[in-house]
Amino acid sequence: MSGGGITPSDRFEKAVKLTLADGQMRANLRHATTTIRRKRQRAQDEVPDWQELRDRAARMKDDAHARLPELLIQLEERVQDAGGRVHWARDAAEAREIVAAIAAGYGLNRVVKVKSMTTDEIELNDFLASRGIAAVETDLAELICQLAGDRPSHILVPAIHRNRREIQELFRRTLGADLPTDNPAELAEAARLHLRRTFLAAEMAVSGANFAVAETGTVAVVESEGNGRMCLTLPRVLATVMGVEKVFPLWSDVELMLRLLPRSSTAERMNPYTSFWTGVRPGDGPQEFHLILLDNGRSRVLADPSTRETLRCIRCSACLNVCPVYERAGGHAYGSVYPGPIGAILTPQLLGMEHGEANSLPGASSLCGACLEVCPVKIDIPRILVELRAKAGVKPAESAGLKAAAWAMASPRRFEAAIRWARRGRGLAPLLPGPLSGWLQGRDLPEMPARSFREEWRRSR
Amino acid sequence: MRVQLFVTCLNDAVFPKVGLATARVLEAVGCRVEFDERQVCCGQMHLNSGDEASGRDLAVRMAEVFAEAEAVVSPSGSCVAMARHFWPKLAGDTGRIAAQKTFELSEFLTHRLAQGLGRGWTPEFAGRVAWHSSCHGRRGLGLLDQPKALLRQVRGLELLEIESEDQCCGFGGTFSVKNPDVSLAMMDDKLDALEATGAEWITGTDSSCLMHLAGGLSRRGSRLKTIHLAEILAGGAD
Numbered sequence: 051m052s053g054g055g056i057t058p059s060d061r062f063e064k065a066v067k068l069t070l071a072d073g074q075m076r077a078n079l080r081h082a083t084t085t086i087r088r089k090r091q092r093a094q095d096e097v098p099d100w101q102e103l104r105d106r107a108a109r110m111k112d113d114a115h116a117r118l119p120e121l122l123i124q125l126e127e128r129v130q131d132a133g134g135r136v137h138w139a140r141d142a143a144e145a146r147e148i149v150a151a152i153a154a155g156y157g158l159n160r161v162v163k164v165k166s167m168t169t170d171e172i173e174l175n176d177f178l179a180s181r182g183i184a185a186v187e188t189d190l191a192e193l194i195c196q197l198a199g200d201r202p203s204h205i206l207v208p209a210i211h212r213n214r215r216e217i218q219e220l221f222r223r224t225l226g227a228d229l230p231t232d233n234p235a236e237l238a239e240a241a242r243l244h245l246r247r248t249f250l251a252a253e254m255a256v257s258g259a260n261f262a263v264a265e266t267g268t269v270a271v272v273e274s275e276g277n278g279r280m281c282l283t284l285p286r287v288l289a290t291v292m293g294v295e296k297v298f299p300l301w302s303d304v305e306l307m308l309r310l311l312p313r314s315s316t317a318e319r320m321n322p323y324t325s326f327w328t329g330v331r332p333g334d335g336p337q338e339f340h341l342i343l344l345d346n347g348r349s350r351v352l353a354d355p356s357t358r359e360t361l362r363c364i365r366c367s368a369c370l371n372v373c374p375v376y377e378r379a380g381g382h383a384y385g386s387v388y389p390g391p392i393g394a395i396l397t398p399q400l401l402g403m404e405h406g407e408a409n410s411l412p413g414a415s416s417l418c419g420a421c422l423e424v425c426p427v428k429i430d431i432p433r434i435l436v437e438l439r440a441k442a443g444v445k446p447a448e449s450a451g452l453k454a455a456a457w458a459m460a461s462p463r464r465f466e467a468a469i470r471w472a473r474r475g476r477g478l479a480p481l482l483p484g485p486l487s488g489w490l491q492g493r494d495l496p497e498m499p500a501r502s503f504r505e506e507w508r509r510s511r
Numbered sequence: 512m513r514v515q516l517f518v519t520c521l522n523d524a525v526f527p528k529v530g531l532a533t534a535r536v537l538e539a540v541g542c543r544v545e546f547d548e549r550q551v552c553c554g555q556m557h558l559n560s561g562d563e564a565s566g567r568d569l570a571v572r573m574a575e576v577f578a579e580a581e582a583v584v585s586p587s588g589s590c591v592a593m594a595r596h597f598w599p600k601l602a603g604d605t606g607r608i609a610a611q612k613t614f615e616l617s618e619f620l621t622h623r624l625a626q627g628l629g630r631g632w633t634p635e636f637a638g639r640v641a642w643h644s645s646c647h648g649r650r651g652l653g654l655l656d657q658p659k660a661l662l663r664q665v666r667g668l669e670l671l672e673i674e675s676e677d678q679c680c681g682f683g684g685t686f687s688v689k690n691p692d693v694s695l696a697m698m699d700d701k702l703d704a705l706e707a708t709g710a711e712w713i714t715g716t717d718s719s720c721l722m723h724l725a726g727g728l729s730r731r732g733s734r735l736k737t738i739h740l741a742e743i744l745a746g747g748a749d
């Protein structure tokens with residue numbers, strides 16, 4: 051079941067117990083993220099004005115979001131002028147229905163897919179299957195997830211939790227490939243042979259989009275493998291599902307994004323394939339183009355000025371690769387196709403902070419700040435995590451502890467009394483409210499000193 | 512110069528030696544150290560735990576205590592980062608005024624020594640020491656090489672480099688008790704890296720991270736010990 055949606059079925063602190071126990075996955079992840087981290091840093095260091103570019107990109111995104119309704123209508127007009135059709139989807143269910151109806155309208159029971167977070171978000175593949183339409187993933191890592199029945203665990207590298215040997219086994223079993231070794235070139239070749247047949251027979255493709263340009267009606271997909279280019283040019287019908295936050299006013303805006311995105315995501319100066327298309331062109335590429343504009347909670351995110359910068363995200367995955375929590379927990383613990391730091395702030399906002407499982411995600415961070423340091427559009431993820439913790443509300447037991455601590459700390463005299471109490475009970479309760487068992491699970495408590503600092507100070511001065 | 516010691520609630524209750532050592536270091540570089548007993552907690556724990564109202568109340572109280580000081584110095588990168596980045600928001604003008612004169616110890620010392628003050632300060636500490644870089648000092652205050660440069664001036668001290676210095680140790684305040692599984696997984700990797708240096712001591716700017724690491728070391732039965740930077744700069748543990 052490739053796809054996966056954004057609705058966690060467990061709270062993070064519970065889900066993580068399972069994923070942390072998977073030693074193989076942790077080793078795979080550690081290896082992969084350590085490598086990409088180093089490469090990304092080198093790619094960033096090559097650009098002398100990197101920090102200014104980030105500032106500009108953040109401003110550009112904010113400006114576009116400030117006039118989103120106007121830009122989306124302009125985009126719709128331009129796409130229609132160029133022979134495309136535009137559909138508006140309030141939520142995942144509407145978007146899925148639209149795509150299924152398009153396929154059914156042409157009498158098709160098979161579509162090829164360009165890797166896309168948005169279609170994973172709306173769980174398109176499973177839905178199409180339920181309507182008798184097979185969706186075939188063509189990105190190598192998405193294909194691996196699909197064949198293995200795994201949920202993707204990373205935005206850019208959905209099969210990051212798998213290693214070469216596991217993939218060799220999988221391809222032998224599912225593709226009947228003759229693979230004597232786990233040499234990456236041979237693994238890729240097996241996938242290529244399998245996919246080539248798929249591309250040539252495909253009549254409809256489904257994609258996401260990295261950007262759209264309102265003034266021209268152009269849509270863009272950035273990718274590495276060329277499977278996207280195949281899907282975007284060979285089939286007769288193309289349906290693109292795009293989150294409404296992806297639109298820019300000007301063609302020239304895309305240039306900056308193309309400088310930031312590849313270096314941040316794959317640590318490349320330039321990604322191998324960037325496809326732009328504007329509606330349809332007779333005799334060249336798809337002859338039917340449908341653009342589905344997806345809201346699915348984005349308007350809600352946009353409505354809150356304190357956290358709306360979340361929507362600047364260009365899904366580069368740099369924040370995942372540097373996140374120490376993601377590196378240990380793995381993507382599956384987040385229960386959403388958006389894992390890691392961006393997932394911890396995006397998923398609960400898309401679902402609404404009252405969602406009892408998703409609202410545990412802002413707690414999945416030590417607030418170390420590594421994500422903000424690398425984010426190309428400068429989303430202040432640590433600050434937003436803290437804002438969302440407040441919005442999620444504190445559980446009654448914990449709230450009582452926090453309130454008691456705050457009461458003690460609001461007066462130096464009460465604080466001293468609390469310290470004496472802690473000294474007798476050998477507990478840190480006034481300083482670290484929350485379950486003491488959590489601390490003791492793997493750590494001893496410090497010895498309490500005979501006198502507090504203020505007592506020492508009074509004695510010595 | 513008159514300096515208000517911002518000792519932090521954790522040092523006050525659990526690590527008084529760190530506060531005393533900070534005062535000794537500040538005096539060694541020619542400051543007159545005062546301690547305003549009205550201070551308690553900067554408000555960070557409450558803010559980060561989702562209790563913004565309490566966090567604000569505590570931050571306002573602290574900002575009021577420190578707004579009148581000439582300078583405020585604290586042996587905690589994390590609490591100073593809280594003051595600098597959040598007091599202005601939580602405590603308005605008073606918060607801004609207090610935040611502007613609040614410095615982390617190594618930050619303050621670096622500045623003072625660069626001005627040629629504190630010439631008589633000649634710390635000594637015999638031992639192999641690994642530096643643990645706390646995230647809030649590193650990313651919130653830009654403390655990268657300053658603390659290490661100070662340690663290199665300590666006679667008898669051998670400074671050891673650790674693999675992946677920029678990785679979080681997994682403390683994260685109440686994260687450590689609310690998400691203990693991930694917190695401990697992060698701690699274990701950090702302890703492995705620290706033990707691999709062959710150091711006898713781990714030092715850092717924050718008692719909170721050090722308390723977390725020490726708790727893990729004790730559970731492991733390791734011989735590696737933690738010591739706050741202030742204690743080393745004051746001439747060693749007493």
Ligand code: SF4
Nearest residue numbers: 363364366367369425
């Ligand atoms: S939040 Fe920033 S770093 Fe993370 S995926 Fe989005 S753009 Fe990239």
